[in-house]
Amino acid sequence: MQTFRPTEPVDILLIEDNPGDIRLTEEAFKSALNEVRFQIATDGEEAVRFLHECEQDDDQPCPDLILLDLNLPRLDGFSILEMLKDDFDHPSPPVLVLSSSTAREDIVKSYERAANAYLTKPDSPDEFDSMVRAVEDFWIESVQHPPIEF
Numbered sequence: 001m002q003t004f005r006p007t008e009p010v011d012i013l014l015i016e017d018n019p020g021d022i023r024l025t026e027e028a029f030k031s032a033l034n035e036v037r038f039q040i041a042t043d044g045e046e047a048v049r050f051l052h053e054c055e056q057d058d059d060q061p062c063p064d065l066i067l068l069d070l071n072l073p074r075l076d077g078f079s080i081l082e083m084l085k086d087d088f089d090h091p092s093p094p095v096l097v098l099s100s101s102t103a104r105e106d107i108v109k110s111y112e113r114a115a116n117a118y119l120t121k122p123d124s125p126d127e128f129d130s131m132v133r134a135v136e137d138f139w140i141e142s143v144q145h146p147p148i149e150f
Contacts, residue, residue, distance in 0.1 A: 010065065010140055015066065026038055034141070044076055051083075068115070078110070081097075081114060099119075102120055119135075
């Protein structure tokens with residue numbers, strides 16, 4: 001079976017306040033088969049501002065995928081999920097919650113707010129690499145996403 005390969009770089013919005021986790025994520029995606037460009041938002045308000053700008057400005061690339069931490073300064077990940085579900089005229093890109101929390105209530109609350117997946121942050125760089133390969137295989141190469149303009 002032949003897999004889909006994007007012809008342009010994949011734009012990922014990483015919403016994360018921990019510099020170490022940002023670095024681990026970027027490093028893990030360097031080994032990805034597809035070219036990836038990151039936009040980083042280090043707090044919830046910055047992320048919301050970026051998402052509203054890309055929705056209103058055709059020159060601003062909108063993300064193809066969002067990696068979202070839940071525990072953020074100024075506006076938490078649950079609020080961002082609610083905003084994505086309620087405030088946009090079209091479906092948001094897939095949102096993968098990437099959290100250190102394994103609490104059942106965080107998982108349930110994320111899916112209730114339309115997260116597409118809930119991933120627990122790996123403990124080691126090797127586990128991070130494995131998770132990124134799984135994300136790439138499924139969310140970048142296999143899944144059919146709705147077109148942005150419909």
